Amino acid sequence: MHRTGALYGQFKTLEQQKDTATLGMWIFLVTEVMFFGGIMLAYTINRHTYFHAFAMGSNTLSLGLGGFNTVVLLASSFTMAMAVWSAQTSKKGLITLFLSLTIFLGFVFFGVKYVEYAQKFHHHLVPGKTFDIFYCVRNPAKCSDIDAADMAKEKEEIEAAVQADPDLNAHAQLYYSAYFGMTGLHALHMVIGAGLLFWLLKESVAGRFNAEWNNPVDIVGLYWHFVDIVWIYLFPLLYLIDRHK
Amino acid sequence: MRTEATGPAPEMPEKHYLNATYGIRSWLLTTDHKRIALLYLASVTFFFFIGGFFAMMIRLHLLTPNGYLLTPDLYNRMFTMHGVTMVFFFLIPSIPAILGNFLIPLMVGAKDLAFPKINLLSWYIYVVGGLFTLWSMVNGGLDTGWTFYTPFSTLYSNSAVAPAVVGVFITGFSSILTGLNFLVTVHTMRAPGMTWFRLPLFVWAHYATSIVMILGTPVIAITLGLAAMERVFGLGFFNPAMGGDPILFQHLFWFYSHPAVYIMILPAMGVISELIPTFARKRLFGYHFVAAASLAIAVIGFVVWTHHMFLTGQSTYAAVAFSFLTFIVAIPSAIKTFNWTATLFGGSISFDTPMLYAFGFLGLFMIGGLTGLFLGALGVDINIHDTYFVVAHFHYIMVGGAVMGYLGGLHFWWPKITGRMYPEWLARIAAFILFIGFNFTFFPQFILGIMGMPRRYHTYPPEFQIYNVMSTAGASILAIGYLLPMVYLTWAAFYGKVAGDNPWPATGLEWKTQSPPLTENFEVTPVVTWEAYDFHNRPDLGLDVPAGKGSPGVVAPAHGDD
Amino acid sequence: MQSPLPTFPEQASNFAGNVDALFSFILMTTLFFAVLVTLLIIFAAFKFRRRSEKEVGDDVHGNNVLEVGWTLIPTIIAIGIFAWGAAIYVNYRIAPTDTLDIYVVGKQWMWKLQQPNGRKEINELHIPVGRNVKLILGSEDVIHDFYVPAFRVKMDVVPGRYNTMWFRPVKTGKYHFFCSQYCGTNHAVMGGWVTVMEPAEYAAWLSGESGDVNPVSAGERLFTQFACVTCHLSNGTGRAPSLNGVFGANVLLADGSTVVADEAYIRESILQPNAKIVAGYQPVMPTFQGLVTEEQIGNLTAYIKSLQSQPVPAKGAGIAPSPAGKK
Amino acid sequence: MSEHEHTEHIVSPGMYLAIITTLLILTGLTVGAAFVNLGRFNIAVALLIATVKATLVVLIFMHAKYAPERTKLVIIAGIFWLALLLFMTLSDYASRVDYRGVRYPMTQIISHTLGNRG
Ligand code: HEA
Ligand code: HEA
Numbered sequence A: 001m002h003r004t005g006a007l008y009g010q011f012k013t014l015e016q017q018k019d020t021a022t023l024g025m026w027i028f029l030v031t032e033v034m035f036f037g038g039i040m041l042a043y044t045i046n047r048h049t050y051f052h053a054f055a056m057g058s059n060t061l062s063l064g065l066g067g068f069n070t071v072v073l074l075a076s077s078f079t080m081a082m083a084v085w086s087a088q089t090s091k092k093g094l095i096t097l098f099l100s101l102t103i104f105l106g107f108v109f110f111g112v113k114y115v116e117y118a119q120k121f122h123h124h125l126v127p128g129k130t131f132d133i134f135y136c137v138r139n140p141a142k143c144s145d146i147d148a149a150d151m152a153k154e155k156e157e158i159e160a161a162v163q164a165d166p167d168l169n170a171h172a173q174l175y176y177s178a179y180f181g182m183t184g185l186h187a188l189h190m191v192i193g194a195g196l197l198f199w200l201l202k203e204s205v206a207g208r209f210n211a212e213w214n215n216p217v218d219i220v221g222l223y224w225h226f227v228d229i230v231w232i233y234l235f236p237l238l239y240l241i242d243r244h245k
Numbered sequence B: 001m002r003t004e005a006t007g008p009a010p011e012m013p014e015k016h017y018l019n020a021t022y023g024i025r026s027w028l029l030t031t032d033h034k035r036i037a038l039l040y041l042a043s044v045t046f047f048f049f050i051g052g053f054f055a056m057m058i059r060l061h062l063l064t065p066n067g068y069l070l071t072p073d074l075y076n077r078m079f080t081m082h083g084v085t086m087v088f089f090f091l092i093p094s095i096p097a098i099l100g101n102f103l104i105p106l107m108v109g110a111k112d113l114a115f116p117k118i119n120l121l122s123w124y125i126y127v128v129g130g131l132f133t134l135w136s137m138v139n140g141g142l143d144t145g146w147t148f149y150t151p152f153s154t155l156y157s158n159s160a161v162a163p164a165v166v167g168v169f170i171t172g173f174s175s176i177l178t179g180l181n182f183l184v185t186v187h188t189m190r191a192p193g194m195t196w197f198r199l200p201l202f203v204w205a206h207y208a209t210s211i212v213m214i215l216g217t218p219v220i221a222i223t224l225g226l227a228a229m230e231r232v233f234g235l236g237f238f239n240p241a242m243g244g245d246p247i248l249f250q251h252l253f254w255f256y257s258h259p260a261v262y263i264m265i266l267p268a269m270g271v272i273s274e275l276i277p278t279f280a281r282k283r284l285f286g287y288h289f290v291a292a293a294s295l296a297i298a299v300i301g302f303v304v305w306t307h308h309m310f311l312t313g314q315s316t317y318a319a320v321a322f323s324f325l326t327f328i329v330a331i332p333s334a335i336k337t338f339n340w341t342a343t344l345f346g347g348s349i350s351f352d353t354p355m356l357y358a359f360g361f362l363g364l365f366m367i368g369g370l371t372g373l374f375l376g377a378l379g380v381d382i383n384i385h386d387t388y389f390v391v392a393h394f395h396y397i398m399v400g401g402a403v404m405g406y407l408g409g410l411h412f413w414w415p416k417i418t419g420r421m422y423p424e425w426l427a428r429i430a431a432f433i434l435f436i437g438f439n440f441t442f443f444p445q446f447i448l449g450i451m452g453m454p455r456r457y458h459t460y461p462p463e464f465q466i467y468n469v470m471s472t473a474g475a476s477i478l479a480i481g482y483l484l485p486m487v488y489l490t491w492a493a494f495y496g497k498v499a500g501d502n503p504w505p506a507t508g509l510e511w512k513t514q515s516p517p518l519t520e521n522f523e524v525t526p527v528v529t530w531e532a533y534d535f536h537n538r539p540d541l542g543l544d545v546p547a548g549k550g551s552p553g554v555v556a557p558a559h560g561d562d
Numbered sequence C: 001m002q003s004p005l006p007t008f009p010e011q012a013s014n015f016a017g018n019v020d021a022l023f024s025f026i027l028m029t030t031l032f033f034a035v036l037v038t039l040l041i042i043f044a045a046f047k048f049r050r051r052s053e054k055e056v057g058d059d060v061h062g063n064n065v066l067e068v069g070w071t072l073i074p075t076i077i078a079i080g081i082f083a084w085g086a087a088i089y090v091n092y093r094i095a096p097t098d099t100l101d102i103y104v105v106g107k108q109w110m111w112k113l114q115q116p117n118g119r120k121e122i123n124e125l126h127i128p129v130g131r132n133v134k135l136i137l138g139s140e141d142v143i144h145d146f147y148v149p150a151f152r153v154k155m156d157v158v159p160g161r162y163n164t165m166w167f168r169p170v171k172t173g174k175y176h177f178f179c180s181q182y183c184g185t186n187h188a189v190m191g192g193w194v195t196v197m198e199p200a201e202y203a204a205w206l207s208g209e210s211g212d213v214n215p216v217s218a219g220e221r222l223f224t225q226f227a228c229v230t231c232h233l234s235n236g237t238g239r240a241p242s243l244n245g246v247f248g249a250n251v252l253l254a255d256g257s258t259v260v261a262d263e264a265y266i267r268e269s270i271l272q273p274n275a276k277i278v279a280g281y282q283p284v285m286p287t288f289q290g291l292v293t294e295e296q297i298g299n300l301t302a303y304i305k306s307l308q309s310q311p312v313p314a315k316g317a318g319i320a321p322s323p324a325g326k327k
Numbered sequence D: 001m002s003e004h005e006h007t008e009h010i011v012s013p014g015m016y017l018a019i020i021t022t023l024l025i026l027t028g029l030t031v032g033a034a035f036v037n038l039g040r041f042n043i044a045v046a047l048l049i050a051t052v053k054a055t056l057v058v059l060i061f062m063h064a065k066y067a068p069e070r071t072k073l074v075i076i077a078g079i080f081w082l083a084l085l086l087f088m089t090l091s092d093y094a095s096r097v098d099y100r101g102v103r104y105p106m107t108q109i110i111s112h113t114l115g116n117r118g
C-alpha cells in the first residue's frame, strides 16, 4: 500500500491508523501472556510437587543480583514511559535521552544476567548430563566464588533437602529447567525489545517523533512494559521461595 | 453493475491486481492481501499433495495384514508426517490464509488488511517453518505421531524430531499473525455502514477462528519449545526419569490442539454460511444465532481439551467435568446445522458445484460431529479411544467437512479470484467422485474401530482385513477426485470463460467490485446499506423480487458502529 | 471369523454389555438426527429447487421458537448421554476392593505381567472367569496402553506413575489384547492374548503344574514363586549372594574352605542351606526341604546353571542399575 | 471503522514518578515478606504484591486506564484465558485421588512391580 507521509494507504486517517496499531499490539501482548502461561503452568505443578527441591534451588540464587535487576528493569520501564511522554509533548531531545537511558538499563540487566548464568554454568547447575547439585559442596575448591560461610549454609540446606527428598538431584533439575526456561525466554524478549529500541533511537535522532506522530514509541513502550511485568512475576517466583530460615 | 444473464458477454477488466505489476519480485514482495492469498494457495496445495502422498502410502501398506510395502519404522514415519503436514501445513492455514486473506478486506470494504507487511511476513514464516519440516522429512523423517507425545518424542525417538518440532513452532507464529491481522481488521477497517450485524457470517467465523489462533497457538509454541529444549538440552518438565510429568505435555498440547480443530472447522462453516444463502437465494436462517454459535464454539472449545486424555489416568472428576463440557460444545454446532437446513426451506435452490460441496459438507460434517459424541461419552471412549473409530471421526470432519468446505469455497470464489469460470460439469463430476470415494475410504474405519483395531498399526490381525481393503480402494477413488479440481481449476484460471463481476449472483461486498478486483479492491469506498444475504432489497442484482414480498428498505446510518 | 463382515467383538467382561448398550443408544439417537436432517435436506432440495433463472427465495429472518427448540432438545439428549457415559466410567475408574491384583509392566515392545503369587508371564495373561481383576500398570520407557477389545476396556500405561484398570471376565476363552498408545517401531506387535479360565483350571495353572516344559524358564518362574529372588538379587545387593556365574565356580565358605558349586552343592544349598555358609553372609536362608519337588529342584538348578553366563556383580555392588534410559 | 475520536490522554511525569516510587517500595516489601515465615501464605503474599505492581504498570505506564473499552476487553480476555489454562489443568492435578500429586521415579516403579530383577 502506498504511504502518504506517516499515513499508510490502507487507512483513512492517522487516528484510525494509531487505533489499529495499538489494538494490534495489545492483542499481541495477549498472545505473549498465553506463551508465558504454558511455562508458568509447568512451574506451578512442579513447585507444588517438589517444593524442597525448588526451595533449595531458589536459595542458590543471589538475592542481591536478582533484586538489583528488578530495580533496574523497573527503572527502565519508567524511562520508557518518560520517552513516550516526551514524544507526546514533542520534546525531541528528551525522547532521545530517555530512549538511550532505557537501552542502557536494558544492557545493565543483560550484564547482571550474564554474571548469574555464568555462575550457574560454573557450578554445574544447568540441566543436562553434567548437572550436579552437590558439585560445589563436594568440590569447594572449584567454587571459590562462594565464601566459606555461604558454603557451609548451602551444604546444610542441601543435606536437609536430601533428607526430605532423596531424589533431590533429579528434582532440582526441574527447578533449574524452570529457572533457565523462564529467565531465558524473558531475556529473549528483552533482546527483541532492545532491537526495537535501537530502531526507535535511530528514528528519534532523525527527529521523526512529535505530538502528531509517536505511534512507534507508544507501541514499543507497551511491549517493553509487558516484558517488565513478566519479570515482576518471575522475581518472587524464582528468587523468593522459602527464603526465611 | 453487470448481471451476466442480461448484458453482453462480460469481458476481463483492463486493470486488476493480477496484472498491476509483473515479475517475481512483484509477487514475493507484495503486500496485497490478494496476492498473498495466492502465494498461500500455491504453498498450501503443495503441502496437501505431500500429505496426500503419505496417505496413499499408508493405505497401500494396509491392504494386507502384514503390509509388505513399508518397514514398521517407515510406516510410522508415514502417518506421522501425514498428520503433521495435513494439520499444520494444510488444513489450519487453508481456508483462513487463502480465502480469508483474499476475502475479508473485500467483505468488510477495506483496501487491505490492517497490517499488510505483517501479512506478508506471516507467509514467509509459514514457508520457513515448512522448509524446516520438509528438511526433517528427508533427513530421517519423523515418527512420533502428530501429537508428539513425550517421553517418546523427547527421549526415545530416533528420528529428526527437533527440526520438525521447530518447524511446527515457527509455523505457529504465522498463524498467530494471521489471526491478529483479521481481528484488528474486523475491528477497525470496516466500511461505512458495515455494522457488526451486517458482516457476512464468513467474517464472523474468521473472527471466532482468530480468537482461537491468538489464544491457543502461543501455548502450542511454548509446549513444543519446551519439548525441543528437553530433547536438545535436557530440560526436564516432561521427563519421568527426572520426576517430570508426561501428562503435563498432553495437557499443554491439547489445550491448543483441541481448539485447533475449531480453527479447521469454523472457517469451513463460514464458507457454508455463504454458499447456502447464495444458492438458495435466501437469507441465512437465524443470522444472529449462527454468528453467536461461532463465538460460542471458539470460547467453549477451550475448555474441553482433556477429552483426548480420558484414559491417561487424569483425575476421574476432571474427566467427568470435561466430558460434560464436550457435550456442551457440540450444541452450537447443532444450532448451525439446523439453521443451515432451515435456510433451504422456502429458498430457490440451484445445484451449482459449490452448492454440491455444501450438501456434502452438511452430511459428512454431521456424521463426523455426531461420532464425536460417541468419543465424548466417557463410557464408550474407554472402548474406542485410539482405535480407527477416532481416525474415522476426524477424517469425516476434517476431510468430509473442512476440505469439502474449502473446495466449495474455492469453486465459489474462483471467478472472483481469477475472473474466470471453472468448467461446471467437470466440477460436478469431481464433487461426486470425491463424495463417493470419501465414504468408501472412511466409513469402513468406523467398523474397524468398533471391532477394536487400534490406530497407528503397521500390521493387524487378519480379521480386520476386509474393511482395510475397502478403505484402500476408496482412497484410490479419492485421489482421482482430488487431482481433477487441481487440474481444471488451474486450466480455468487461464482459459476459462470470463465470469463477470457477480456471476451467481451473490450479495456480499466482494461481488460489488470487478473480478478480479483492483489492487485497492474498490474504486470508491463502498457504503453499505443492506443486511447480509438480503436478496430482496438489492435491485442491482437484477433478480425478480415478487411485488410486496420484500421487506421495507433498510436505511443505513451514516457510519458504522464499533 | 463368523460373518464375512464382522462388527462387534465378543462381550467377555462385565463392562462389555454396558458399553455396547450405551453405544447402541447413542447410535440410535444420532441416527435419528442424521436421518431427520438428511431427509429434510433432500426434501427441501427437491421441493424448493430453482424453477426460473431469476427466482429468489422467501424473505425470512428466522424464528426464535425454533431456535430455542433445537437448542434445548439436543442439550437435553446430550446431557443424558453424558450422564450415562460418566456412570460407566466412574464405575470403571473406581475398582472394587476384592480384586485379583496383577502387575503389568509395558516396555518397548512387550508386556510383562505378574500374578499375585509372583508367577510371571510375557505377552500372556491368565485370569479366572468371574473374579474381579485389577491391573496395576507401570511403564519402563514410554507411554503404552493396555487394551482388550473383548472386554471393552483400556488404560494408558504411563512412565513415572501407576494407573489401574479393572474388569470382571464373564466368559472363558482367548482374547486379543493390544497396545493402543503409539510407542515406537513395533507398537503394532506389542500385543498378546488374555486367557480366561475356569477358576479351578486357573488355580492349577498358577501352581505351575501345567505348561512349561523348558526347565530353565520353569526354574526361573519357581525362583520368583519361592521368593528366592527376594534375597538373591542379581546385582549382588541383596541379603544373599548373587547367583550369577556361581555354577561351576569355586565358592569361598565362611570356614575358609572352598567348594566347587556343582549340582550337588546347589541341591544341598536348597535343602540344607546351613550346611555350607558362604563367606560374608549370614545363615538366614530357610530350608526348602519338603516344599520343593525333585522336579522343581531340577528346574531350579537348570535355571541357576543358565545364570552362569550372566555378568557377576562385584560384591555389594552399588545401587540397582537404572533400567530406564535410552534403549 | 472506529468513530471513538478519543483525544490522547497524556500522563504527567509526576504521576510516573509516583508510580515508579510505589513499585520500588513494593519490591522492597516483597523481599521483606519473603523472610517472614507465613507458611503457605508466603506465595500468596508474593503473588498479591506482584499483581498490584503489574496492575500499576498496566494502568499507568501502559495507559490502559485511559484506553478505550475495547483495549480493556482485550486485557481481561488475556487474563481470563490464562486463568482457564492454569486452573482447568490444575483441577486435574488437585483432584487426583488415587495417587494424589505423587510421581514416582521410574526405577521405583520397576522395583515395586517386579522386584529388582525387572
Ligand atoms: C476439524 C476437526 C474436528 C472437529 C470439528 C471435531 C469436533 C468434535 N470432536 Fe473431535 N477430533 C478431531 C478433530 C475434530 N473433532 C481429531 C483430529 C481427533 C483425534 C486427535 C488425535 O488423537 O490424533 C479428535 C478426537 C476426538 C476425541 C478424542 C477421542 C479419543 O482419542 O479417544 C473426542 C472425544 O470427546 C472428540 C469429540 C469431538 C466432539 C464432541 C466434537 C464436536 O465439536 C462435534 C459437534 C458436531 C455435531 C454434534 C454434529 C451436528 C449436530 C447435529 C446434527 C444435531 C444433533 C446433536 C446432538 C443431539 C447433540 N474428538
Ligand atoms: C486435514 C487433515 C487430513 C487429511 C486431509 C487427511 C486425508 C487422508 N487421510 Fe489422514 N490423518 C490425519 C489428517 C488428515 N488426513 C491425521 C491428523 C492423522 C493422525 C496421524 C497420527 O496418528 O499421528 C491421520 C491418519 C490417517 C490414517 C491412520 C493411520 C494410522 O493410524 O495408522 C489413515 C489411514 O487410512 C489416513 C488416511 C487418509 C486418507 C486416505 C486421506 C485422503 O483424504 C487423502 C487424499 C489425497 C490424496 C491422495 C492426494 C491427492 C492425490 C495425489 C497426490 C495423486 C497421486 C497419489 C497417489 C494415487 C499415490 N489418515
Ligand code: CUA
Binding pocket: C106, C109, C143, C144, C145, C179, C180, C181, C182, C183, C184, C186, C187, C188, C190
Ligand atoms: Cu506399546 Cu504401543
Ligand SMILES: [Cu+2]
Binding pocket: B257, B258, B261, B305, B307, B308
Ligand atoms: Cu478434541
